[in-house]
Amino acid sequence: xxxxxxxxxxxxxxxxxxxxAIYAARAQLNPLVIQGEMLGGLLSxxxxxxxxxxxxxxxxxxxxxxxxxxxxxxxxxxxxxxKLVKVERTKENVNRLFLSNxxxxxxxxxIIATGSRHNFLGLEGEQKLLGKGISVCATCxxxxxxxxxxxxxxxxxxxxxxxxxxxxxCQKVYLIHRRDRLRASKIMSExxxxxNRIEVMWNSVPQxxxxxxxxxxxxxxxxxxxxxxxxxxxxxxxxxxxxxxPNTEVFKGFIDLEIDGYVKQGRIAVETSxxxxxxxxxxxxxxxxxxxxxxxxxxxxxxxxxxxxxHQ
Ligand code: NAP
Numbered sequence: 351x352x353x354x355x356x357x358x359x360x361x362x363x364x365x366x367x368x369x370x371a372i373y374a375a376r377a378q379l380n381p382l383v384i385q386g387e388m389l390g391g392l393l394s395x396x397x398x399x400x401x402x403x404x405x406x407x408x409x410x411x412x413x414x415x416x417x418x419x420x421x422x423x424x425x426x427x428x429x430x431x432x433k434l435v436k437v438e439r440t441k442e443n444v445n446r447l448f449l450s451n452x453x454x455x456x457x458x459x460x461i462i463a464t465g466s467r468h469n470f471l472g473l474e475g476e477q478k479l480l481g482k483g484i485s486v487c488a489t490c491x492x493x494x495x496x497x498x499x500x501x502x503x504x505x506x507x508x509x510x511x512x513x514x515x516x517x518x519x520c521q522k523v524y525l526i527h528r529r530d531r532l533r534a535s536k537i538m539s540e541x542x543x544x545x546n547r548i549e550v551m552w553n554s555v556p557q558x559x560x561x562x563x564x565x566x567x568x569x570x571x572x573x574x575x576x577x578x579x580x581x582x583x584x585x586x587x588x589x590x591x592x593x594x595x596p597n598t599e600v601f602k603g604f605i606d607l608e609i610d611g612y613v614k615q616g617r618i619a620v621e622t623s624x625x626x627x628x629x630x631x632x633x634x635x636x637x638x639x640x641x642x643x644x645x646x647x648x649x650x651x652x653x654x655x656x657x658x659x660x661h662q
Contacts, residue, residue: 353454353455353456354453354455354456355455355456355457355458356380356382356455356456356457356458357379357381357457357458357459358374358379358380358381358382358457358458358459358460358461358652358655358659359381359382359383359384359445359447359455359457359459359461360374360381360383360384360460360461360463361383361386361434361447361460361461361462361463361464362383362386362391362462362463362464362465362597362631363383363385363386363388363389363390363391363415363419363429364388364390364391364392364393364394364415364463364465364631364632364644365391365393365415365418365631365641365642365645365648366463366630366631366632366633366644366647366651367383367391367461367463367631367648368383368390368415368418368419368421368645368648369418369630369644369645369646369648369649370461370463370630370648370649370651370652370655371383371422371427371648371652372421372422372425372427372649372652373648373649373652373653373656374427374461374652374655374656375425375426375427376425377652377656379459379655379656380426380428381428381652382427382428382429382455382457383422383428383429383430384430384432384433384447384449385429385430385431385432386433386464387433389419389431390411390412390416390418390419391465392466392467392632393411393414393415393641394411394415398410398411398494399411399490399641400490400493401489401490401640402414402641402642403642414641430451430453431451432449432450432451432453433449433450434447434448434449434450434464434600435448435449435450435600436600437460437600437601437604438604439604439624440456443625443626444456444457444458445457445458445460445626445627447460458626458659458662459626459628459655459659460626460628461627461628461629461630461648461651461652461655462598462601462605462622462627462628462629462630462633462634463629463630463631463633463644463648463651464596464597464598464600464601464633465596465597465631465633465644466594466595466596466597466632467594467597468486468590468592468594469590469592469593469594470590470592471556471590471592473556473557473558473559474558474559475558475559475561476559479559479561479565479566479588482561482565482566483559483566483567483568483588484559484567484587484590485588485589486589486590487589487639488502488511488515488516488589489515489640491587491589492512492516492519492520492587492589493519494587495516495519495520495586495587496519496520497519497520497521498520498521498586498587499521499522499523499524499583499584499585499586500516500523500524500585500586500588500589501523501524501525501556501570501583501585501587501588501589502516502523502524502525502526502588502589502591503526503527503556503588503589503590503591503592504525504526504527504590504591504592504593505525505527505528505529505531505532505533505534506532506533506534506591506592506593507533507534507535507538508591508594509525509527509532509534509591509592510525510532510534510538510542511591512589513525513542513548514538514541514542514545514548516589517545517547517548520547520587521547522547522549523545523548523549524550524583524585525548525549525550526551526554526555526556526572527550527551527552528554528555528575529553530552530553532550551572551574553574553575553576554572554573555572555575556570556571556588557571557572557573558570558571559588560582566586567585567586567587567588568584568585568586569582569583569584569585570583570585570588571583594632594639596610596612596613596632596633596636597633598611598612598613598633599611601613604624604627605622605623605624605627605629606622610636612633612634612635612636613629613633613634615629618650618654619635619647619650620634620647620650620654621654622634625658626658626659626662628651628654629651630644630647630648630651631643631647631648632644634647635647
């Protein structure tokens, strides 16, 4: 088994990880990025990105991540095409990392930027419709559905936020919730229920999708639990807001995690329960989940790691 000793290892190659890499590399910390299963993170799966500052003509998610990677490489960031499978802390406070390709590393400072993943309904055709009617981000994709009818699935704060955002762009928003009461905070629930462009469909469960001849979404079939009937809702967009899972399973027992798996933050947002271990982006931020915020957290984590290393 090959072993190497690293000053800074960054786990994850999305916006947070690559931004951390750019800063750590420019600080001459010679960072190594464990790129994980999805090089470029969730953004590399998005199509058009319209809200990343500095791109008035839009940018493809893949292209944006490619540019970030090139920028990190320009300053001599190294990449390991592997996944972290185990991590532990030695008595000497060094982080031991075990990778899926059999390599073992020791890292003085560690930046966790493993992101999160969306929950999906698990219905047939769902994955194929991503980018063709199904979205997981109203802020990113809502504009493509302006003046059209759309559905938001879920009953939490995210679903309410998505519905309110879409109500400013779309003609009509159906909020489809499986129970008779929203999980969201009172204020968000009240705003949604009072909105004249949002119709809440209670006790309603998505059952299947219908597409047009080009494979784009045209309708959602919804099962009403009370009437035991199915309704076909014509809509061109469906926004899923049924919760997220942070990709932090591998860090259980290594650092403190919140009950729902998010990295527990310290005195400042990028600190974790272990000195020298920092976390950035969607694995620790349950609120914003925006590329720019993940990037800024990555930068903050790199600066904190640099400061921490200089005191060692
Ligand atoms: P959440 O609170 O876990 O809500 C997920 C919603 O999706 C629930 O209503 C749930 O229904 C529904 N759901 C889950 N699985 C489903 C399925 N298979 N089919 C249909 N519906 C399903 O998630 P969230 O809304 O993303 O919020 C996560 C956390 O972030 C919360 O603490 C929230 O307060 C916070 N947050 C805060 C803000 C803000 O303050 N502005 C904004 C966004 C999120 P049930 O209710 O029946 O379980």
